[in-house]
Amino acid sequence: xxxxxxxxxxxxxxxxxxxRYIEELDSQDVQVVSSCTLGKMMNISPSLIRQDFNTxxxxxxxxxxxxxxxxKKEIGDFLGINKVHNMIVIGAGNLGxxxxxxxxxxxxxxxxxxxxxxxxxxxxxxxxxxxxxDLDNLKDFIKHNNINIGILCVRKHCVQQMTDRLVDSGxxxxxNFSATDIDVPDDxxxxxxxxxxxxxxLSYLMNDKYHSN
Amino acid sequence: xxxxxxxxxxxxxxxxxxxRYIEELDSQDVQVVSSCTLGKMMNISPSLIRQDFNTxxxxxxxxxxxxxxxxKKEIGDFLGINKVHNMIVIGAGNLGxxxxxxxxxxxxxxxxxxxxxxxxxxxxxxxxxxxxxDLDNLKDFIKHNNINIGILCVRKHCVQQMTDRLVDSGxxxxxNFSATDIDVPDDxxxxxxxxxxxxxxLSYLMNDKYHSN
Numbered sequence: 001x002x003x004x005x006x007x008x009x010x011x012x013x014x015x016x017x018x019x020r021y022i023e024e025l026d027s028q029d030v031q032v033v034s035s036c037t038l039g040k041m042m043n044i045s046p047s048l049i050r051q052d053f054n055t056x057x058x059x060x061x062x063x064x065x066x067x068x069x070x071x072k073k074e075i076g077d078f079l080g081i082n083k084v085h086n087m088i089v090i091g092a093g094n095l096g097x098x099x100x101x102x103x104x105x106x107x108x109x110x111x112x113x114x115x116x117x118x119x120x121x122x123x124x125x126x127x128x129x130x131x132x133x134d135l136d137n138l139k140d141f142i143k144h145n146n147i148n149i150g151i152l153c154v155r156k157h158c159v160q161q162m163t164d165r166l167v168d169s170g171x172x173x174x175x176n177f178s179a180t181d182i183d184v185p186d187d188x189x190x191x192x193x194x195x196x197x198x199x200x201x202l203s204y205l206m207n208d209k210y211h212s213n
Numbered sequence: 214x215x216x217x218x219x220x221x222x223x224x225x226x227x228x229x230x231x232x233r234y235i236e237e238l239d240s241q242d243v244q245v246v247s248s249c250t251l252g253k254m255m256n257i258s259p260s261l262i263r264q265d266f267n268t269x270x271x272x273x274x275x276x277x278x279x280x281x282x283x284x285k286k287e288i289g290d291f292l293g294i295n296k297v298h299n300m301i302v303i304g305a306g307n308l309g310x311x312x313x314x315x316x317x318x319x320x321x322x323x324x325x326x327x328x329x330x331x332x333x334x335x336x337x338x339x340x341x342x343x344x345x346x347d348l349d350n351l352k353d354f355i356k357h358n359n360i361n362i363g364i365l366c367v368r369k370h371c372v373q374q375m376t377d378r379l380v381d382s383g384x385x386x387x388x389n390f391s392a393t394d395i396d397v398p399d400d401x402x403x404x405x406x407x408x409x410x411x412x413x414x415l416s417y418l419m420n421d422k423y424h425s426n
Contacts, residue, residue: 009414010223016413042394079413080420094314098307102408104392110412149415173419175412179317181255191415193406195315199323199388200229200292201222202362202404206386207293 019075034065085110086146090162091153092117092132100127113145142169149173156180232288247278298323299359303375304366305330305345313340355382362386369393
């Protein structure tokens with residue numbers, strides 16, 4: 001199945017959400033699901049769901065619902081989830097350790113293989129069984145452990161420097177939790193998790209109701 | 214300035230990002246900024262920036278750039294940032310403590326006033342000077358401390374129950390870090406930070422380059 005470059009970021013984010021619900025239903029041994037059922041669960045219109053599914057392939061017959069396993073595989077393939085992505089965390093502070101403590105990533109095929117830091121007090125410690133390694137060993141570790149995602153949990157002043165080191169070591173995906181944007185070459189992809197932007201969006205939503213309706 | 218209900222989520226997120234850059238420039242005592250300068254900094258086209266600014270008000274004269282203080286105030290008013298929002302964290306585990314340890318929220322007018330938990334070992338402890346309080350005291354604390362945002366850092370199985378308690382206590386904004394969606398009345402606003410959705414989006418971006426171009 002080929003991909004259409006015009007698929008919007010909003011659609012992709014909805015697909016990631018469908019995948020989450022489909023995975024949940026799959027774990028409950030559900031076999032078939034209709035767009036109406038999914039719509040009710042997710043508070044999304046069934047027609048939008050059918051439209052999104054049509055964007056990535058043709059599966060399901062009108063009135064018969066979707067085979068859950070097929071749906072899960074197709075969306076998973078589309079999102080590139082159906083293969084293992086090895087990850088490392090740069091910065092073993094509070095946030096880095098919190099992410100390492102979360103088993104959910106490993107369960108969906110995104111294991112964290114190591115944390116990196118420059119603090120000698122942290123190096124050698126294990127968080128949830130994952131070792132904190134000296135940053136000096138970054139390039140070698142990436143090379144020998146088939147790492148393709150770097151998670152940035154470092155302070156603002158060294159974010160770009162760490163980004164450059166990851167890129168230089170061959171990393172193709174950066175999950176950026178630092179509070180600042182980064183520059184990367186075109187073939188490296190970045191997903192930002194910016195807490196301030198998210199909080200300000202909530203503030204806007206709360207503000208909104210005083211101005212309109 | 215009134216608000217237009219049709220402003221898209223994407224525009225709002227860009228405005229939160231502008232605000233972040235404008236704040237940074239303001240801290241460097243910059244007085245005036247052009248859409249070209251901002252565009253170069255943020256990798257966004259100057260015309261889109263001007264269009265976004267026009268969406269929320271009329272300020273700046275063609276060719277004269279924008280007064281930074283005015284811009285900051287207008288965008289801040291629009292996003293509802295220019296007033297204090299007191300927050301509490303529900304769930305004092307790794308993530309809850311990480312958020313409490315982060316001073317950035319307080320600096321932009323969103324202080325965390327307390328963490329709540331049911332674990333007797335945690336109750337009474339202070340994280341970054343912020344106390345962990347017994348969940349039994351939730352309603353009273355919200356009432357007496359002018360809290361309007363609840364941050365959900367609890368496990369899946371009790372998320373909806375905690376949401377209902379927050380809503381029942383008069384909370385109007387929920388910042389949801391739990392890995393699941395929640396149901397709230399129309400007058401309560403929710404912003405989700407879903408790590409899996411974000412990670413799957415990164416996976417899609419990385420997958421994309423193998424299929425197109």
